[in-house]
Amino acid sequence: MVMISYKLNLVLIIILIGGSFNDLRVSSAAANLTETCNGICGGLTLSYPFGFSLGCPIQFNCSAAGQGAKIGEFSVQNVTENSILVGVPTNCTRKIEDMTPLFGKQFTPSSENSFLMENCVNPTNGCSINQRFLDKQLKSCESTGNISCFPSDTSSKSSEFLSMKELTNSSCRLLYTSIALESVGVNVGIAVEFERVRLGWWLMGGCENGTCVVNANCTDVYTPDGYAGHRCSCLEGYHGDGYINPCREP
Numbered sequence: 001m002v003m004i005s006y007k008l009n010l011v012l013i014i015i016l017i018g019g020s021f022n023d024l025r026v027s028s029a030a031a032n033l034t035e036t037c038n039g040i041c042g043g044l045t046l047s048y049p050f051g052f053s054l055g056c057p058i059q060f061n062c063s064a065a066g067q068g069a070k071i072g073e074f075s076v077q078n079v080t081e082n083s084i085l086v087g088v089p090t091n092c093t094r095k096i097e098d099m100t101p102l103f104g105k106q107f108t109p110s111s112e113n114s115f116l117m118e119n120c121v122n123p124t125n126g127c128s129i130n131q132r133f134l135d136k137q138l139k140s141c142e143s144t145g146n147i148s149c150f151p152s153d154t155s156s157k158s159s160e161f162l163s164m165k166e167l168t169n170s171s172c173r174l175l176y177t178s179i180a181l182e183s184v185g186v187n188v189g190i191a192v193e194f195e196r197v198r199l200g201w202w203l204m205g206g207c208e209n210g211t212c213v214v215n216a217n218c219t220d221v222y223t224p225d226g227y228a229g230h231r232c233s234c235l236e237g238y239h240g241d242g243y244i245n246p247c248r249e250p
Contacts, residue, residue: 036054039056050069072102074102077196081233086196090138092141096167099164115178117172120172121171122171138176138177141176177195179194207220211232219233237250
């Protein structure tokens with residue numbers, strides 16, 4: 001009887017130890033992800049999945065002065081749980097292809113933007129912004145006043161995102177700047193941010209991959225290329241990145 005009792009206890013100990021090893025492996029994997037993704041650039045610290053090293057799913061460049069994040073020549077103004085706000089200062093000689101860095105593998109401009117372009121083969125009407133305001137803002141470019149907005153208010157926006165192919169097919173030669181548009185509520189209106197573009201972002205794979213931590217929501221994203229993507233975010237009242245750092249109550 002003593003021997004049987006001893007063996008049972010031994011089995012229980014092995015099971016408990018095995019469970020501890022599993023927990024350690026999970027913690028170790030999360031630690032490795034954190035170690036390989038550097039989210040620090042000077043005084044700026046970004047949360048996973050954003051950062052400045054190859055281990056970060058969404059990698060930005062650290063500015064030469066170490067004062068901020070950049071995508072190509074464009075400065076990142078803000079990062080939220082579903083968008084990246086980027087500055088697009090007015091440039092009178094900017095070509096369409098200069099916007100290519102903003103159309104990445106895991107981020108791209110959302111359809112809630114208007115690019116202000118000129119020298120278009122087929123000019124479009126229907127800008128949501130007053131023409132007099134545009135003329136004033138683009139005065140330095142000596143615009144002819146024949147500004148085209150892409151996408152226009154009259155175009156069908158069947159997708160959540162814009163593609164570089166759509167921008168190129170607009171047959172415009174110059175892209176002065178962009179206006180980020182954001183709905184601020186039913187019957188309230190639209191917030192307009194001049195010289196800004198709002199990018200939607202995602203990580204590859206759908207929510208069925210189960211990459212979000214406990215107490216986090218997962219949102220499926222259908223990317224412009226037709227692949228499944230997702231975003232994680234902590235439940236209301238919880239704080240964390242939703243991926244590596246646990247979502248905790250304050």
